[in-house]
Amino acid sequence: MEKEQLEENWEPALSNSRLSVPNWHTPSPKISFDRMTIVGDLTKDKAQYMADLLGNHTSVQLWDCMTHKFRGRIFTDKIYIEHDRFKADAWDRRNFRIEFNPNNLTADEMLWLKKNILVALENVGFTRLDLAFDFEKDLSDFFIMSDKALKKTVFYGRDGKAETKYFGVRDSDRFVRIYNKKQERKDNADIEMELEDFWRFEIEIKRTMVDEWKNCFEDFSVIQPNYTLIENDSDRHSVMAVLFDEQEWGRMNRKKKYKIKKILKEISPVDLTNLMKLSLREQENKLQKQIDFWLS
Template sequence: MYLKSDIEKWFERFDSEKKPYIFDVSIDRLTLLGYWNYNGAENFARLLGKINHDIRITKGNGTRIPAGFIFYDKCYFEIIDNLKYKDARPFRLDFNPNKLNEKEVQFLKKKILPLLSGVSASRIDLAFDIELNLEEYQFIEDNNPKKRMYIRGRGLELQTLNIGSEESDYRVTIYNKLLERKAKMNNNPLEVSREERVLLETKKSWWRVEFKLKGQAATVEKNFNAFSENNVFRGLKIYKANYKAADDIRTRAMMFYLINHENEWGNLTWESKKKYKEYFEALSEYDLVDYLKDCYLSKRDKLEAQYMDYILSDSSKNRQAR
């Protein structure tokens, strides 16, 4: 079977008339941790009293370790008991930047984050929205295959795939966003934004690929950048192979079996995995991840700047800026 060279594949990325449409890349979730600056805990307690319509305490009210929501349910916060967890940064803030309006973003940057020092992320989710049906695609990992969980519909069509465990520092979630948002609109219409309603009306397909980076994988510092291409994609490949074009019936049968029994990849020898990965690549029009990378690299600086804008709002950075 003829295998394309790297230069042939590179040129095809720009010549293909069937180039997939990736219409959005965004930070879909941020979890920030920080230390109290000076009398930050007391300042935050006073802030709670003054702006109670924006901040809702759900537990620990009147104690030194409250938890609750800011802007109704858009941002979750909690104060960690640093007497019990001495090495922990005591303030945690969890939110989706896409859900905040400009006024709310400025409130976080001017009222909340300046009460803290040493702010950095413990989680960053990067989301790619694609006008493409990914039901029949193969999701192949080059290195260290991870635990997988498939959620399928009544007709066994793929709805959600999780690659990696919830506890790991790196997880990929692929799911039918159109289906998820339509279900949300039927059950809780107020939770679907105006922009999402437009997409539901205009898109025939809308799938999302999310890269969930936690712990070390979410670190941004001199020696490691969570936003680096290698950290985000980590050898993932996404193919839609025409297995019927394989040379012999045995190969076609094996590829068909792997397409319909993805977990069987784990039972192949190293040589067999390599062989069938090459078949999937050779019989696929493209690797979708190549296009995800192209789109990501064109927007990475903007995404990293958005993240750094939150981080640079903490008190220690503010003092350095002066």
């Protein structure tokens, strides 16, 4: 019964399935957790159990093995595990870490991980969730508008169009990526997709923000600004500065920020924010069941 419920709650990510022709007017994203990091404590009385389990399993590869630490991969690199008792004590953190993409695991593999690894750990919890929104739409000219200063990094493809955008700092509790998933699959796995466009909006949520994953983008908007629509030269230059220089936002006073935000909304023919929030609410229970599965 547990396996059937698991398969029902875990549909494949959009990137793993055939896709229909996109609806350009009402793009509806498929949402999934693209990566999870679970931590817990492996107590000394369970150390021998874990050593026997991992040492005798044909799908486990271990290295850096010592009495107090080891690293390894399970099911042909699908799951990464790491244990270091001394480092955990020094940094006052849990000593066992598990990283995986749940979309890449079969139901049997998930159950094995839960019933053999997680069962031996105490104080189990999440320290990272990557929440992915998959769109059958070109997101290369979309921009995140936030009350907070967000560092922006853009990488361009051979055609001069943006292929990857980063918003924020990687070591922070929230880091956003917008990238051409279709091109990534072609570059990394030489897989050609039939879709005209396939882009991913991904929010990497870590540490204290993990418990607030449902509200992880309440403070920013995802818009498609067209600065050429602005007739006033001064306003157009101000908007261009914000779009192309992440430090410009921090130089503006509160009154100027309010004005620029208002202009950005007026010149953005598409605002994905409400659609993403609505889509997340519609799939919230299913996503929560996935989290509960690992913690129960």
